[in-house]
Amino acid sequence: MFHWLEKNPFLFSVGVFLVIAFAGIIEILPNFAEASRPVQGLRPYTVLELAGKEIYKKDNCIACHSQLIRPFKAETDRYGQYSLSGEYAYDRPFLWGSKRTGPDLHRVGNYRTTDWHENHMWEPTSVVPGSIMPAYKHQFTNIADIETAYAEAVTVKNVFNVPYGDDIKPGKAAFEAYKPKILAEAKKIAADMKNKDVKDAVAAGKVPEVVALIAYLNSLGSDRYEAKK
Amino acid sequence: MQSNAALEYDYSVAKLFTYTTILFGFLGMLIGTLIAAQLAFPELNYLLGEYGTFSRLRPLHTNIVIYGFTLSGVWATFYYSGQRVLKVSMAESKFIMAVGKIHFWLYFVAALAAVVSLLLGFTQSKEYAQMEWPFDIVVVLIWVLWGIAMFGLIGIRREKALYISMWYYIACFLGIAMLYLFNNMSVPTYFVSGNVGNILHSVSMYSGTNDALVQWWFGHNAVAFGFTVPIVAMIYYFLPKESGQAVYSYKLSLLSFWGLMFVYLWAGSHHLLWSTVPDWMQTMGSVFSVVLILPSWGSAINMLLTMKGEWNQLTENPLIKFMVLASTFYMLSTLEGPIQAIKSVNAIAHFTDWIPGHVHDGVLGWVVFMIMAALFHMAPRMFKREIYSKKLMEAQFWLQTTAVVLYFTSMWIAGITQGMMWRAVDEYGNLMYSFIDTVTVLHPYYAIRALAGVLYLTGFLMFAYNMFKTMTSSRELSEEPQFRSPMA
Numbered sequence: 001m002f003h004w005l006e007k008n009p010f011l012f013s014v015g016v017f018l019v020i021a022f023a024g025i026i027e028i029l030p031n032f033a034e035a036s037r038p039v040q041g042l043r044p045y046t047v048l049e050l051a052g053k054e055i056y057k058k059d060n061c062i063a064c065h066s067q068l069i070r071p072f073k074a075e076t077d078r079y080g081q082y083s084l085s086g087e088y089a090y091d092r093p094f095l096w097g098s099k100r101t102g103p104d105l106h107r108v109g110n111y112r113t114t115d116w117h118e119n120h121m122w123e124p125t126s127v128v129p130g131s132i133m134p135a136y137k138h139q140f141t142n143i144a145d146i147e148t149a150y151a152e153a154v155t156v157k158n159v160f161n162v163p164y165g166d167d168i169k170p171g172k173a174a175f176e177a178y179k180p181k182i183l184a185e186a187k188k189i190a191a192d193m194k195n196k197d198v199k200d201a202v203a204a205g206k207v208p209e210v211v212a213l214i215a216y217l218n219s220l221g222s223d224r225y226e227a228k229k
Numbered sequence: 230m231q232s233n234a235a236l237e238y239d240y241s242v243a244k245l246f247t248y249t250t251i252l253f254g255f256l257g258m259l260i261g262t263l264i265a266a267q268l269a270f271p272e273l274n275y276l277l278g279e280y281g282t283f284s285r286l287r288p289l290h291t292n293i294v295i296y297g298f299t300l301s302g303v304w305a306t307f308y309y310s311g312q313r314v315l316k317v318s319m320a321e322s323k324f325i326m327a328v329g330k331i332h333f334w335l336y337f338v339a340a341l342a343a344v345v346s347l348l349l350g351f352t353q354s355k356e357y358a359q360m361e362w363p364f365d366i367v368v369v370l371i372w373v374l375w376g377i378a379m380f381g382l383i384g385i386r387r388e389k390a391l392y393i394s395m396w397y398y399i400a401c402f403l404g405i406a407m408l409y410l411f412n413n414m415s416v417p418t419y420f421v422s423g424n425v426g427n428i429l430h431s432v433s434m435y436s437g438t439n440d441a442l443v444q445w446w447f448g449h450n451a452v453a454f455g456f457t458v459p460i461v462a463m464i465y466y467f468l469p470k471e472s473g474q475a476v477y478s479y480k481l482s483l484l485s486f487w488g489l490m491f492v493y494l495w496a497g498s499h500h501l502l503w504s505t506v507p508d509w510m511q512t513m514g515s516v517f518s519v520v521l522i523l524p525s526w527g528s529a530i531n532m533l534l535t536m537k538g539e540w541n542q543l544t545e546n547p548l549i550k551f552m553v554l555a556s557t558f559y560m561l562s563t564l565e566g567p568i569q570a571i572k573s574v575n576a577i578a579h580f581t582d583w584i585p586g587h588v589h590d591g592v593l594g595w596v597v598f599m600i601m602a603a604l605f606h607m608a609p610r611m612f613k614r615e616i617y618s619k620k621l622m623e624a625q626f627w628l629q630t631t632a633v634v635l636y637f638t639s640m641w642i643a644g645i646t647q648g649m650m651w652r653a654v655d656e657y658g659n660l661m662y663s664f665i666d667t668v669t670v671l672h673p674y675y676a677i678r679a680l681a682g683v684l685y686l687t688g689f690l691m692f693a694y695n696m697f698k699t700m701t702s703s704r705e706l707s708e709e710p711q712f713r714s715p716m717a
Contacts, residue, residue, distance in 0.1 A: 002483055006391045009383045009399070016396075016490055017403050023494035023517075024411075027510055028442055036436050054430075058350035060284040066580055070503040074652035077660050085505035088437025093355050096441055096504065100580035101268070103664040130669045134267075134274035134282045142279075148426030151418040155432055159416055170423030 039086030041226045044153075044162050045219060047178070048185045048207070051149035052216025055209045056095065059136060064101035067220070080107040080221070090162055102133055109221035114192040117214045122195070139210040140195055146182050146207055150175045186211050189218075238312045239320035240611040242329035246305035247604055247611070249337060251693050253297025254597070258689055260290040262682035269675035280348050288359045289347050294592070295357060295455060297340055302600035303459040304332075304375065307398055309607050310466045311379065314394055315386035325381040332374040339367045351429050355444050357451050358412050362431045365413045372406055393482050397462030400490060404454030412447035438505050442498070449497035456596050458489070460559075461528050463603045468532055468552045471606050472542055473712035477534035481527055488524030492517050499570035502579065511572070518570035525563035532556045547622040548714055551602035554630065558594025562587065577652075582671070583644025590637040593629070593685060601692050608699045609714050613706050616716035617698035621691055629688035635681035643674035 005012050045053065056062075069075050071082040083106050088094055112120075116127060121139055124131040154170050156162040167178055183202070189211050190202040198208045267273045267283045274282045308329060312318055319326050343364050352359040360368070379402060383391070391399075415431035435443050469476055476482060498506060498514030533556055536542065542549045565587050569578045578584065605622070609615055616622070650670065653661040703717060 003390065006396070007389045009380070009391060012391065012396070013399055013403060016400050017407070019487065019490045020400070020404055020494050021407060022491070023497075024407075024446055027495065027498060027513065028439075028446060031442075031507055031510070032439055036439055057352055057354040059279075059282070060288060060350075060352065060354070062354060062356075063284040063287040068504055070576070070579075072503075072576065072652065074654070074660060078651075078664070083505055085438045088441075088505070091437045092433040092435070092440065093353060094437050094440040094444070095354060098356060098500065098580070099582075099584065101668070128665050130665050132268060132271045132668060134271060134284075136279075136282070138279035145427060148418065148430045151422035151426035152430065152432055154422035154425065155416055155418040158421055160436070170421070170425070172423070172425055174423075175425050 036089060037086055038089035039084055039225075042087065042089060043224050043226055044090045044156075044164060045224075046185060046215070047146060047149050047153050047168075047182050048189075048212055048215045049219045050152050050216075051144045051146045051182075051207065052212035052214065052219075053095075054149060054152075055139065055144060055213040056216055059139070061105075062095050062097040064097075064099060064133070066097040066100050066104045067106040068096040069104055069106050075104070079104045080110055090156070092156065092160075102131075105217065105220055107221040109218045109223050111221075112217070114189055114214050114218065115194070117217055118193045118195065118210070121210055121213070136210070139213060140197055140208055142209045143201070144207045144209045144212040146179070146212070147175060149212075150178060150182075182207065185215065189215050236312075236316065236318050237320070238309075238318050239326070240309060240607075242319065242326075242333055243305050243308035243607065244611055245330075245333045245337075246301045246308060247607065247696075249333075249340075250298060250301040250305050250600065250604060251696060253293050253301055253340070254600075254689055255686075255693060257290055257293035257298050258682070258686045260286055260293065262679065262686050264290055265675070265682040266679040269672060269679050285348070285350065288352065288356075289344065291357060292347060292359060293344065295451070296343070299455055299459075299596060299600070300336075302603070303398075303401065303455075303462075304336075306463050306466070306600075306603045306607070307375075307379070307459075309611070310394055310463075311382055311398065314388065314392035314466065315382055316388040317382055317386050319382070322381065322385060325378055325385075328374055328378045328381065332371060332378055335367070335374065336371050339364065339371065346429075353413075353415065353431065353433070355412065355433070355440075356448055358409070358444070358447060361429045362413070362415055362417055363429065365409075368409065372402070372409070376402055376406075392466070393476065393486070394462040394466040396486055397458050397465065400486075401454050401459040401462070404450060404458065408447045408450050408454065412443055441501055441504065442506055442510070445500035446494070446497040449500055450494055452591075453489075453493040456592060457493075457525075460555075460596050460599050461489075463599050464528075464532050464552060464556060467599075467603045467606050468535055468549075468556075471546070471548050471552070471602075471712060471714060472536060472539060474535050474537075474539055477531050477537065481531045485524045485527030485531065488527065489521075492521050492524060496521055496570065499575070502570070502572050502575040515570050515572055518567045522563060522567055526560055529556045529560045529563070542713075546713055547619060547626055548602055548605055550626055551598050551605070554626075555595050555598040555602065558590055558598065558633070562591035562595060565590065577648035578644060581644035581647045582640045582674070583648070586637045586640025586644055589640070590633060593633045593636060597689075598629070601689075604696065605692075606714050608696060609706060609716075610709055612700045613709075614699055614703040615706055616714055617695050617703040619716040621695050622716065625688045625691040625695070628691070629685050632681045632684035632688065635684070636678055639674040639677040639681065643671045643678075646670060646674075 069079045069083045120127050121136045123135050124133040153168050157164040186207045201208045264283050264286050351361050414434040417431045419428040495517035498510045499518045502511050647667050650662045650667040655661050
C-alpha cells in the first residue's frame with residue numbers, strides 16, 4: 001500500500017513534515033495579531049520591574065507559581081478577577097507556569113505589600129507558617145542587572161513597538177542618563193524595607209535583587225492600569 | 230549483488246552515546262530525587278546555597294533527563310539499529326563516521342555547558358526550552374549533524390525499504406527541528422540596544438497568549454517527538470529482535486504512525502485549557518487528545534500482539550519483561566493524558582501534582598524502561614560479552630516497578646486532594662481552605678514520592694553497575710547472539 005513511499009526517503013520526509021506542520025498553521029496563525037493586543041490603559045513594565053522579572057525568571061519562580069487566574073468562582077474568590085489575554089501583551093516570555101505548589105501571583109500586587117514580601121523572601125515561614133518555600137536570602141545581597149533590563153526595554157520598544165518614552169534609547173550613554181530614574185524607583189521600594197544591607201546598597205546606587213523583584217511583584221495586578229492611578 | 234556474509238557493524242558512536250545515557254540518567258534522576266525530597270523536607274533546599282533551591286534545580290532535572298538522558302538514549306539506539314535496519318556499516322563511510330563523532334563530542338560539551346548555565350540562572354523561562362540563544366544555535370548545529378549522519382546512512386543503504394523504526398527516527402528529527410526552531414525565536418537584547426547589558430539575554434519573539442500557544446505547541450510535542458516517537462522506534466526494533474517474533478501487523482503500524490503524526494500536534498493546546506487562549510483551540514486540544522488514544526494504543530497493542538504465542542518468554546527473559554511493561558505503561562499514560570485533557574477533569578487536575586504524576590508514569594514506566602531494555606540488548610552485541618547478571622536485572626525490574634507505582638499513586642491522590650480543596654466551599658459559599666492548608670496536607674504524599682525516587686534511583690544504579698560489569702568483566706562471546714540476549 002505505502003511500500004513505494006518507504007523506498008523513497010525524500011518524499012517520505014516531505015510527507016511527514018507536511019502532516020506534522022498542518023496543525024500548527026491552523027491553530028496558531030489565525031489568532032496571532034488579535035492575541036497580542038494590550039487591554040486598554042495597560043502600561044509597559046518599568047525598567048526596574050523588568051529587572052525584577054529577570055530575578056523571577058532566574059530563581060525560576062514559575063516552577064511553583066502560576067500567573068493565570070482561571071474563570072472559576074473558587075479562583076476569583078481567592079485571587080481576584082480572572083485573567084484576560086490583553087493583560088499579557090507586554091509579557092515576553094509569558095509566565096503562566098504549569099504548577100501551583102504555591103498560590104497564583106497574577107494579582108499579588110493587589111493584596112501583598114513591600115514589607116510582606118521582604119519578610120517572606122527572607123524567611124517564608126515567618127509570614128506563612130507551614131510554608132515549604134525556601135528562603136531566598138541571597139536576593140538581599142546579590143545585585144540586580146538593571147543594565148540588561150534597560151537593554152530589554154530598548155529592544156521591545158524598537159522591535160515590537162512597546163510604548164516606552166523617548167528616554168529609552170540605544171547605547172551605554174543613554175543607559176547612564178536613564179539610571180537615576182531606576183534608582184529613584186528603587187529608593188521608594190527600599191524606604192518601605194528594613195534590611196540594612198538592602199538600604200545601604202540602594203543608598204550607594206545599587207539595586208539588590210530583592211528590591212527589583214518586589215517592584216515586579218507589586219506591579220502584578222491593578223498597578224499597571226493607568227485608569228487606576 | 231551484495232554477498233550474504235554478515236556485515237561488521239561499527240558501534241563506536243553508539244558506545245559513546247551509551248556512556249552518556251548512563252551518566253546523564255544518573256545525574257538527572259539524582260537531582261529529581263533531591264527535588265522530590267525538598268518538597269517533603271524543605272531544609273534540603275540549603276545544600277548548595279542559592280544554587281540548591283527547588284526552583285533553580287527543577288529545570289536542571291527536566292533538561293538533563295530530556296536532553297541528556299533521553300536524547301543520548303535515542304542516539305545510542307539510532308547509531309546501533311540504524312546501521313542494522315539499513316544494512317550498512319558506519320565504517321563504510323569515513324565522512325559519516327566523522328560526522329557521527331563530531332555529533333557526539335559537540336553534544337557532550339554543549340550539554341555540560343548548558344548544565345552550568347542553567348545552574349547559574351541563565352534561562353528563557355520557557356519550560357523545556359530554558360537554554361539561552363547561543364545554546365539554541367549549538368543545538369541546531371548538533372541536530373543538523375545528526376541529520377547528515379542519518380540521511381547519509383540512508384543514502385548509502387543496501388536495504389531499500391525503510392523499516393518502521395526509521396520512520397520514527399526521521400519523524401523525531403523533523404518534528405523536533407520544526408518545534409525547536411519556532412519556539413526559540415528570540416531577539417538578543419545586546420545587539421539591538423547598542424551593546425548594553427548581558428550578551429546572553431534575549432526576549433521572546435512572541436508575547437503573552439501567543440507565547441503561551443507557541444510554547445505549549447512546542448512543550449507538548451517535544452514530549453511527542455522526544456519521549457514517544459523515538460521510543461516507539463526503539464520498541465519496534467528491539468522487541469522483535471529480542472523475542473525473535475515478527476511485528477504483529479504491518480497495517481497497524483502504518484495506521485499508528487501516520488495517525489500519530491497527524492493527531493499529536495493538535496493536542497498541544499490541552500495544556501492551556503481555561504486560559505486566555507480562544508475557546509475553539511482549547512476544544513480542539515481536548516478532542517484531538519482523545520483521538521490520540523487510537524494511534525498510541527495502536528502501537529502498544531501491535532507490540533503486545535507481537536508476543537502472541539510466546540508469552541512464556543515473559544517469565545524466562547527479564548528483558549522482555551522490561552519491554553512489555555514499558556508498552557503497558559505507555560497504554561496507561563496515553564489513556565490518562567486524554568482523561569486529563571477533558572475540560573471538566575482538567576479544571577481539577579491542572580496546576581496540581583496529578584500532572585507530574587502523569588508525566589512520570591510515562592517517563593519512568595515507558596521511556597526509561599524502554600531505553601534501559603534497549604541498552605541491555607545492545608550491550609552483548611557491542612561489547613561481545615554476555616550480560617553480567619540476570620538476577621540483578623530481575624531485582625532491578627521489581628524495585629523500579631514498585632517505585633513507579635508508588636510515584637504515580639501518591640501523586641494522583643495528592644493532585645486530586647489539592648484540586649478538590651482549592652474549590653471547596655462551606656455552607657455560605659466561602660472558600661473553606663486557605664492555600665497553605667492545601668500544601669501541608671500533601672506532606673505524606675510528597676514523602677512517599679521521595680521514597681519512590683530513592684527506589685527508582687537505586688534501580689538505575691543497579692542497571693549502571695550491570696552495564697559496567699557487562700562492558701568490562703563478563704564472559705566473552707565468540708559469536709553474535711541471534712535473538713535472546715545471553716546473560717549469566
